[in-house]
Amino acid sequence: MKxxxxxxxxxxxIIVLAAFVLLPPAPAQTGFALAGMAVEMLGLxxxxxxxxxxxxAER
Amino acid sequence: xTLPAPTLTETASALCLLFILMxxxxxxxxxxxxxxxxxSRNASHSLLSALCVVAVAALVYFAIGxxxxxxxxxxxxxxxxxxxxxxxxxxxxxxLRGLEFNGSPASLAALxxxxxxxxxxxxxxxxxxxxxxxxxxxxxxAVLAGWTYPLFAHWAWGGGWLQQLGPNYGLGRGFLDxxxxxxxxxxxxxxxxxxxxxxxPRRGKYTSEGMPTAIPGHxxxxxxxxxxxxxLGWIGLGSAGAMLFSGVESGSAVxxxxxxxxxxxxxxxxxxxxxxxRFGKPDASLCANxxxxxxxxxxAASAMIRPAASAAIGLVxxxxxxxxxxxxxxxxxxxxxxxxxxxxxxxxxxxxxxxxLFARIPGGNGAGQWLAQLAGVAxxxxxxxxxxxxxxxxxxxxxxxxxxxxxxxxxxDLYELGAGAYPDFMSHNEDLWQR
Numbered sequence: 487m488k489x490x491x492x493x494x495x496x497x498x499x500i501i502v503l504a505a506f507v508l509l510p511p512a513p514a515q516t517g518f519a520l521a522g523m524a525v526e527m528l529g530l531x532x533x534x535x536x537x538x539x540x541x542x543a544e545r
Numbered sequence: 546x547t548l549p550a551p552t553l554t555e556t557a558s559a560l561c562l563l564f565i566l567m568x569x570x571x572x573x574x575x576x577x578x579x580x581x582x583x584x585s586r587n588a589s590h591s592l593l594s595a596l597c598v599v600a601v602a603a604l605v606y607f608a609i610g611x612x613x614x615x616x617x618x619x620x621x622x623x624x625x626x627x628x629x630x631x632x633x634x635x636x637x638x639x640x641l642r643g644l645e646f647n648g649s650p651a652s653l654a655a656l657x658x659x660x661x662x663x664x665x666x667x668x669x670x671x672x673x674x675x676x677x678x679x680x681x682x683x684x685x686x687a688v689l690a691g692w693t694y695p696l697f698a699h700w701a702w703g704g705g706w707l708q709q710l711g712p713n714y715g716l717g718r719g720f721l722d723x724x725x726x727x728x729x730x731x732x733x734x735x736x737x738x739x740x741x742x743x744x745x746p747r748r749g750k751y752t753s754e755g756m757p758t759a760i761p762g763h764x765x766x767x768x769x770x771x772x773x774x775x776x777l778g779w780i781g782l783g784s785a786g787a788m789l790f791s792g793v794e795s796g797s798a799v800x801x802x803x804x805x806x807x808x809x810x811x812x813x814x815x816x817x818x819x820x821x822x823r824f825g826k827p828d829a830s831l832c833a834n835x836x837x838x839x840x841x842x843x844x845a846a847s848a849m850i851r852p853a854a855s856a857a858i859g860l861v862x863x864x865x866x867x868x869x870x871x872x873x874x875x876x877x878x879x880x881x882x883x884x885x886x887x888x889x890x891x892x893x894x895x896x897x898x899x900x901x902l903f904a905r906i907p908g909g910n911g912a913g914q915w916l917a918q919l920a921g922v923a924x925x926x927x928x929x930x931x932x933x934x935x936x937x938x939x940x941x942x943x944x945x946x947x948x949x950x951x952x953x954x955x956x957x958d959l960y961e962l963g964a965g966a967y968p969d970f971m972s973h974n975e976d977l978w979q980r
Contacts, residue, residue: 492931492934492935495926495927495928495930495931496927496928496931497927498923498926498927499923499924499926499927499928500927502919502920502923502924502927503920503923506710506714506716506916506920507626507627507629508627511714511715511716511913515916516912516916519916519919519920519923520919522923522927523919523922523923526923526926526927529927530926530930534877537742537877537878537879538877538878
């Protein structure tokens with residue numbers, strides 16, 4: 487889960503960059519960039535989840 | 546295409562130097578806040594760590610950092626993508642050999658960078674407090690000052706591709722980050738998150754049911770006095786950054802100081818109001834965190850925002866920080882004694898987005914500016930966070946970052962330094978230690 491999350495974070499970033507390079511300045515560019523951010527958020531959620539401290543053990 | 550450097554008159558250079566000389570008050574304030582929010586048995590260690598961070602950061606930045614950060618109008622490595630040149634990394638000589646120290650904008654930027662990287666390196670200290678080894682702190686700072694910070698600072702300040710988004714793709718003025726909301730604050734805050742994940746929570750912080758226990762800071766006076774120092778430092782940082790990286794006139798320092806103060810004031814009062822409503826009394830540590838969050842959020846584009854908007858940005862930052870500190874601790878089991886992730890990480894990201902919404906760009910394209918800010922936020926989350934985690938994870942494999950259990954029980958002052966900060970007082974108890 488952690489690895490997948492850390493893979494999705496840069497993947498989302500590259501999608502955002504690709505939006506500027508490949509698409510004309512129009513709603514498509516904004517949508518593509520927001521989609522990249524959504525991928526990053528998914529990656530962040532996975533990384534956060536993989537770091538939740540296990541319950542049931544005294545720390 | 547290389548972005549041109551701003552030209553400064555002799556008076557403007559002198560004023561800019563004065564602003565830069567105020568900047569060390571910001572790390573001084575943050576060091577006091579970190580020490581005050583930690584346990585008394587770690588106070589000396591916390592302050593010495595802060596000094597070590599500044600020292601390591603300055604030396605590494607001098608040796609290699611500025612060579613990779615560079616400055617507007619100076620040599621850099623370019624990539625040509627679809628007919629547009631993207632500046633990825635500067636190509637200055639190491640050890641500042643390419644600079645003339647005559648008050649030129651590039652030399653002022655190098656000095657500001659040396660102070661700023663110390664501030665950025667100090668932010669993770671707040672999160673790793675009470676359990677981070679001194680040697681590991683120095684090593685982690687070297688990584689930040691030698692690689693993560695200069696690379697991002699080149700993109701945002703040194704004429705890099707984030708700044709070029711304006712001229713290259715018509716996205717407003719390109720990425721706005723004149724006061725370091727991204728290059729210093731969010732970068733430091735996300736590095737703090739990576740460090741916190743790697744170190745894990747302090748012993749005794751969570752019960753076996755996963756409920757957090759309160760480990761209050763030991764000196765509220767340090768914390769609040771640190772806020773005053775940080776305020777002055779931020780005014781210097783915002784003013785010098787606006788002149789050097791956004792090319793605004795020196796007279797705009799008035800607006801920067803006004804906006805910085807308004808944002809901090811609104812954020813602190815928001816935090817005070819919320820904690821008063823929820824707990825019956827204002828919480829000093831959260832109010833201090835609110836104050837700093839306001840300073841952080843205002844620093845993206847304080848020379849380009851109206852005062853009313855700055856107050857609104859601060860208000861939101863104050864609300865965000867109170868709920869974020871609680872949410873991270875309670876639901877995400879992230880033990881962040883100094884609140885650095887919420888204050889600097891979340892506050893910085895909010896400030897960047899807010900700059901896209903509120904900054905007044907003459908003849909600019911509002912939607913384009915917002916997209917440029919979004920690109921910066923995406924870079925921080927998609928590049929800076931993974932790279933900070935990876936580098937610190939590798940470091941942890943070679944040189945474990947967390948102190949031994951005995952060191953945590955004894956306190957880092959005695960365990961790592963051999964003497965406590967308050968030798969005349971028995972000021973900590975063992976109740977928080979669960980064997």
